[in-house]
Amino acid sequence: MKPVGIGMDLGTSGLKAIAITADGQTVAEASATYPLLTPRPGWTEQNPSDWVEAAHQVLGELAQKLQQGNWEPVAIGLSGQMHGATFLDKQDQVVRPAPLWNDQRTAQACAEIEAAIPRRDLIQRTGNPAVTGFQLPKLVWLRQAEPEHFAQTAHVLLPKDYLAYVLTGQMATEPSDASGIGALNLGLQDWDTEIIQALGLNPALFPPVIPSHGVVGSLKAEWAQALGLPQGLPVVAGAGDNAGAAIGLGLSSARPGRGSVSLGTSGVIFVPTQKPTPDPEGRIHLFCHADGGYHFLGVTLAAAGSLQWYRDKLAPGVSFEELMEEAQSVPPGSDGVVFMPYLAGERSPYLDPDLRGAWLGLSLAHGRGHLTRALLEGVAFSLRDVLEVMQPLVRIDRLLAIGGGARSDFWLSIVGSALALPLARTPIEEGPARGAAILGLVGAGLYTSVDEAISATAPQDSEIGATATNSQPLLERYRRGLQAVQGFKGK
Template sequence: MSETPVTLGVDLGTSGVKVVALDDAGRLVAEAGRSYPLLTPRPGWTEQRPQDWVAGALEALRELTGKLATMNALPVALGLSGQMHGLVALDAHGEVVRPAPLWNDQRTGQAVAWIEERIPRADLIARTGNRAVTGFQLPKLVWLRETEGEAFARTRHALLPKDYLGYVLTGEMRSEPSDASGVGALNLAKRGWDADLLSVLDLNRALFPEVVPSTAVIGTLRAELTGATGLPKGLPIVAGGGDNAAAAVALGLTSRRPEVGSVSLGTSGVVFAPLTAPTPDPEGRVHLFAHADGGYHLLGVTLACAGALQWLRDKLAPEVAFDTLLGEAAGVPDGADGVTFLPYLAGERSPLMDPDVRGAWTGLSLAHGRAHFTRALLEGTACALADAFEVMRPLSRVSSLLATGGGARSDLWLGLVSGALSVQVARSESEPGAADGAAILAMPAAGLHANLEAAMEALCPQGTPVAAEPATVARRQHAEALAQLYPQHAPAGQPAS
């Protein structure tokens, strides 16, 4: 009996690594995963040890290949994905210099200010699609130079998390546009590192790896890793994509159909809008990145979404099931009887771009209880996503959104998102993620599809629309609370007309 060819996808997430195997029809054949620790050495700092990523990935791959062997399935290529923006600093021998600061690390406020003192924000946005952002890799390099001079002096290479795993697997240092555009130094029009920008910041262009297309083969599996992983000798490793771009590939979101975007209700909340051309927000309130399909996309990110509900459950109702909390919230009307929740538990990204804002409940009275707290939290996260989408709306052609993430299992929550954003939201019939997208990005190299466009067209999942929930009162209350507590951000918080 002939072996079934499958492509593998590896997603190097924040809480753990996930690996999947897909056949040429996009069906999940097998999966495995491993978790690893998150380090918080100081308030506002988040780090991980790249060595933990590698150990977890190799173990998960070994488990996956064991499963595939029993299914008579043969890996024919492997694609990479992972959390964006992290800094893996390597010395001249390719050894890790220090733990990697992550995408949600907030230590770089002074570095961000220093960068924008030397490069006007408008120029930075025109070149890279983004303002300087605390979580991006570029400010981390500046911070490393100014704060840990000895470590910076040893640093010869700056890699993103998935690209570091690619280096370990192949011995080659490469990146690709969707992840590299989250560094803060990639010229989007040229899809290459901006030498003029780096020169102004006195950073060596040689720190950064070559940028290749997302479907390009960056190398083959190192022979010494075949035993540790169970993977075949010479397996092609494909560049892949940053986690948001890879997840979008798995959903079939392409710049060739810019009217369909996505909304993810995960730990953070993300709105993804494909673009045919690089069109940034002039104020940099949402991100503009390269897409793995060769186009571009806008990304609005609110830092506390399903993570906020997890926080409420853990802190205030640890014995209560999520379904119970959501059921209680469904009985509370639009506006939660006057209660408003600002969901800025970890600062905020889009559109406020302010690491110092904080969450709050307002409008509380003796008449309110747990159901009002939960309803206000759901509304608050939907309104935060709406704030980002209001910036994206005139820049994109999105008229419908496919929903993913743990929060997308709730009809109420998705309905509130639809009502707050005033756009149709559909729940994806499957729940493909970044690992699936990485596997799809590897399919052209494996010969399973002629090109990425053909693969995405063949595997595109369908969605079931949800009924919109009224959110007019919640949007008004959100804008009022934001203006009262953070007047400097009030214009971005105005509800849609």
């Protein structure tokens, strides 16, 4: 039997598991979905029991495929949506549905946190200000809004760490996901008890922090028997979804200069770093990576999401390829039209939920191709704004282009020239589950370090020819557009 690592990613819409060989080939996959609950506007929750049910189904299906292929699982590594809060009572029962990363109920709790710990201090210690989606504000919210549930709460776990607890009976977390709670000291890669105590919270609420490739515990006998998995299979802590995806792509803090740009629903720039030096204003995130280092993360909320909205609402039935072709016949700069991609407010580098989108500079001479090209350019420049905050803090030589928007060479050429950086393509499509599986292989002892595992599993990237256009005048025009929408509040 040949060894494989299992990676399981607990996403927002569903759970995905894959198994990879020691050299990174995917040999089996399985997935299941679960509902997202929105009990009130701005609230997003999930029932942790839905995650457990999905894990049972997905692991069972995967185990069967592995048996058929004569593969031997050596570990399960986990990854998942960050920031969520699973509240458990003294008997380790779930107290209420878990609020998720995109839940917006905690504005007052964030103000309370920054009143107790000055914002600059919080950024220096944890890498980030108090952010509404993070776990710590959810705990502070629970104390104020649902005191009876707070009184019952003995432990709070991140989503994937709850799954590890259910699989093993042991509670633990690891730095990459824990740094999205809001109470992890980046330098120590452990809890900042001064922050926790300044908020009047008990540090014992949080589980111990172990390395991302560390073993949380062994798969419980009842799970192993029911699913047909080996007795005592190690369950490895794993990584938050962004760090997990980066491990899968071969992005390590030991190899500076390489990062990724994702043109998914949101746009994300991810760059590993060895030093925990945050942007003093907290305009971009700094989290722990899953390899002992750190990573910067900047998010533009509506990237390919802007294109999807535009196609669905204004050009229904038209394919993305057709839209791209029309846009390609328009010159760079869209003959004076600029698009502001703030359809969902903005995260980095201008944290403003009330910012809104716009096309500016329209005339009777413009057509749909101009609107499309301006949209593609606008998203690219909003990513450039993220990059400009990051570049003084970390070396960036080139970025791997990922996400649905990266299917378009044309859009990538626009992004490459707006960022003034070479972009590259990768054959990897598995997302965070792959990184979780790689961390599983390290935890099982097949590799001595995460970096060694990355070297053995990372595929060759292919560079995309850079377009050497001077985008400076267009960037300046974009910034004038931004000032215009910042000065315009429709409400």
